[in-house]
Amino acid sequence: MPTLIETQNLCYEYKHENEITIALKNINISIDEGEFVVIIGHNGSGKSTLAKHLNALFLPSKGDVWIKGMNTRNEEQLWSIRQQVGMVFQNPDNQLVATIVEEDVAFGPENLGVPSNEIVKRVEDSLKAVNMLQYRRHAPHHLSGGQKQRIAIAGVLAMLPSCIVLDEPTAMLDPLGRKEVMDTIIDLNKSKGMTVIHVTHHMEEAIEADRIIVMAAGEVVQEGTPKTIFSQVNELKQLGLDVPQMTELAFALKQQGIHVPEGVLSLEEMVNCLCP
Numbered sequence: 001m002p003t004l005i006e007t008q009n010l011c012y013e014y015k016h017e018n019e020i021t022i023a024l025k026n027i028n029i030s031i032d033e034g035e036f037v038v039i040i041g042h043n044g045s046g047k048s049t050l051a052k053h054l055n056a057l058f059l060p061s062k063g064d065v066w067i068k069g070m071n072t073r074n075e076e077q078l079w080s081i082r083q084q085v086g087m088v089f090q091n092p093d094n095q096l097v098a099t100i101v102e103e104d105v106a107f108g109p110e111n112l113g114v115p116s117n118e119i120v121k122r123v124e125d126s127l128k129a130v131n132m133l134q135y136r137r138h139a140p141h142h143l144s145g146g147q148k149q150r151i152a153i154a155g156v157l158a159m160l161p162s163c164i165v166l167d168e169p170t171a172m173l174d175p176l177g178r179k180e181v182m183d184t185i186i187d188l189n190k191s192k193g194m195t196v197i198h199v200t201h202h203m204e205e206a207i208e209a210d211r212i213i214v215m216a217a218g219e220v221v222q223e224g225t226p227k228t229i230f231s232q233v234n235e236l237k238q239l240g241l242d243v244p245q246m247t248e249l250a251f252a253l254k255q256q257g258i259h260v261p262e263g264v265l266s267l268e269e270m271v272n273c274l275c276p
């Protein structure tokens with residue numbers, strides 16, 4: 001698959017008066033079209049700072065970020081870059097701008113100058129894709145957190161992006177809302193081929209990824225498939241990270257001398273291997 005996003009020696013410093021915080025140090029990552037990448041790392045490891053570089057909300061202090069061959073420093077391509085890579089943030093209430101769901105979803109394409117008959121179609125398709133079409137005439141503030149996040153995702157989809165970056169979109173949601181949003185993200189990737197970059201601290205949400213990127217203190221410290229990353233329980237714990245429940249259980253069982261094969265991640269896999 002062709003490369004969609006590439007960072008080359010990306011460094012970023014926050015500057016406040018005399019104080020400098022180095023938030024990203026020499027990040028070199030590459031994301032292919034159609035990939036589902038999960039980024040994990042403890043608080044302050046640089047995940048959000050990295051995410052904001054992926055659609056030119058932030059520009060590198062040093063190094064470069066390329067989106068489909070466009071350098072994010074190139075101001076002339078700013079709108080193309082923003083249209084290619086959509087962002088969804090943690091707080092659903094800060095992302096919705098209109099008083100009616102369908103107007104909210106139409107906001108992005110309207111700003112792009114998309115003709116109105118095309119907007120109607122995009123709004124309908126986007127709301128269908130997040131399973132919220134029946135709420136098109138509702139007021140966003142009456143919806144649940146999970147529903148609001150799905151409207152925010154629909155708003156991004158209406159711009160017809162190649163990629164969607166979600167920065168802890170489930171952090172403020174209850175378990176049902178988390179599941180709704182995760183099911184939506186997974187479906188967008190698996191059945192519509194959307195490239196997804198999902199930042200989370202819920203390890204269960206990383207199980208479905210094609211690849212996990214682990215960050216610590218502004219650096220990428222590990223990269224690999226969920227099976228590879230979660231087989232290193234001690235290393236992850238040293239980084240202050242959890243592991244998925246079943247990985248934890250497999251680890252505890254092994255310490256008790258009960259054999260569990262490497263890479264058991266889901267409840268179903270665990271049941272199958274304990275009660276074949």
Ligand SMILES: Nc1ncnc2c1ncn2[C@@H]1O[C@H](COP(=O)(O)OP(=O)(O)O)[C@@H](O)[C@H]1O
Nearest residue numbers: 014021023041042043044045046047048049050
């Ligand atoms: N607006 C800011 N001003 C100064 N420092 C910041 C700011 N935002 C984040 N930082 C610092 O940059 C580092 C990375 O933060 P962040 O990207 O938010 O990490 P994460 O999303 O992984 O929690 C941390 O040390 C954090 O304190």
Ligand SMILES: [Mg+2]
Nearest residue numbers: 047048049168
């Ligand atoms: Mg963050």
